[in-house]
Amino acid sequence: TTNDQLQRTGISGIENHLAHQLNVQHQSISGAFQDLNKLMQQAKEMVSISKTIANKIQEKRSDLTSDETIRFRSYLLSLGIDNPVTKESAGSQYHTSLAKELANLLEKALKDTNGIMTLSDAFCRINRARGYELISPEDLLNAAVHMEELGLPVRLRVLSSGIKSFELTNRNEKKDLEEIASLVKTVTSMSADQLANQLGIPVIVARERLIAAETNSLLCRDDSIEGLRFYPNLF
Amino acid sequence: MAATKISDISWHHDFPPFFTLQPNLDTRRKQLDAWCSLVLDYCRLKKVCTFDVNDASKFPPFFNAKINRQLDNNFIQVLLEELRSRGNIEWEDKHKRRCLVLWKSPEEW
Numbered sequence: 001t002t003n004d005q006l007q008r009t010g011i012s013g014i015e016n017h018l019a020h021q022l023n024v025q026h027q028s029i030s031g032a033f034q035d036l037n038k039l040m041q042q043a044k045e046m047v048s049i050s051k052t053i054a055n056k057i058q059e060k061r062s063d064l065t066s067d068e069t070i071r072f073r074s075y076l077l078s079l080g081i082d083n084p085v086t087k088e089s090a091g092s093q094y095h096t097s098l099a100k101e102l103a104n105l106l107e108k109a110l111k112d113t114n115g116i117m118t119l120s121d122a123f124c125r126i127n128r129a130r131g132y133e134l135i136s137p138e139d140l141l142n143a144a145v146h147m148e149e150l151g152l153p154v155r156l157r158v159l160s161s162g163i164k165s166f167e168l169t170n171r172n173e174k175k176d177l178e179e180i181a182s183l184v185k186t187v188t189s190m191s192a193d194q195l196a197n198q199l200g201i202p203v204i205v206a207r208e209r210l211i212a213a214e215t216n217s218l219l220c221r222d223d224s225i226e227g228l229r230f231y232p233n234l235f
Numbered sequence: 236m237a238a239t240k241i242s243d244i245s246w247h248h249d250f251p252p253f254f255t256l257q258p259n260l261d262t263r264r265k266q267l268d269a270w271c272s273l274v275l276d277y278c279r280l281k282k283v284c285t286f287d288v289n290d291a292s293k294f295p296p297f298f299n300a301k302i303n304r305q306l307d308n309n310f311i312q313v314l315l316e317e318l319r320s321r322g323n324i325e326w327e328d329k330h331k332r333r334c335l336v337l338w339k340s341p342e343e344w
Contacts, residue, residue: 189251217261222251224304231252235265 103152
């Protein structure tokens with residue numbers, strides 16, 4: 001008993017106490033890792049099973065949107081493995097319903113921003129509005145891809161520079177560009193950021209619009225050390 | 236004759252986009268048309284018969300101090316090639332440094 005008492009007092013007592021605490025922490029941490037390992041083992045099995053199913057489906061290709069493949073896709077999504085290469089034919093229900101929700105949300109926002117919004121802007125707006133249960137960039141893109149086939153009022157568009165953006169389906173491209181051209185005419189020349197200021201759109205989109213108008217022979221460019229400016233096409 | 240200004244023979248010369256090679260092919264065609272006629276009109280007025288590429292930056296039509304624009308070398312090459320393909324210039328040497336300017340085609344002479 002004297003030994004016990006010795007251990008509880010003095011510096012060695014404190015040291016013993018610390019060692020004991022460390023031990024407990026270590027056990028809980030390794031316990032957590034063990035659980036995680038078990039979980040991962042299970043997930044691994046799911047992955048291998050889903051891969052064999054994917055192979056089977058690939059053999060029977062182009063059975064378009066049969067119920068089985070749709071369900072299988074949602075399994076894959078819940079596991080966090082998306083396998084678009086072997087399953088491009090269907091898409092998933094999750095993304096189509098997300099597309100509908102987003103179209104609703106974006107339609108109003110797009111009307112305020114001149115009918116066009118970059119994907120990254122939309123991503124910020126949507127996730128800020130949601131607060132929790134956020135969507136990943138990939139979900140947003142996948143949902144956006146379905147918008148056109150669902151006949152929604154909003155659609156995805158890849159601009160010539162590779163920038164992805166949302167726009168209203170009923171937008172009249174030609175009329176828009178002509179409006180921009182006449183806007184340029186009133187001030188003789190314009191740079192992308194001037195147009196961005198005037199229309200309240202991102203500079204990237206403004207630049208895209210000006211170049212589109214140039215491609216349509218409405219504008220021409222003046223590239224100098226003063227920057228890239230666009231003039232009405234007088235040629 | 237010395238009083239003739241370039242802006243009198245071509246309104247394009249005061250238009251800044253005139254000095255940037257246009258990426259739109261339709262527009263570029265019209266731009267090169269305008270450039271070719273400007274160069275030929277200028278040479279005819281000033282009785283210029285030869286052109287040296289080394290002195291291109293001093294050739295009056297190729298810069299406009301008023302709007303602070305000038306042609307870059309790439310543009311000058313494109314323009315000379317266009318003129319050659321139209322039969323308006325002939326190279327005097329293999330290195331394409333000097334050329335004869337023909338205001339009229341050899342047949343017209």
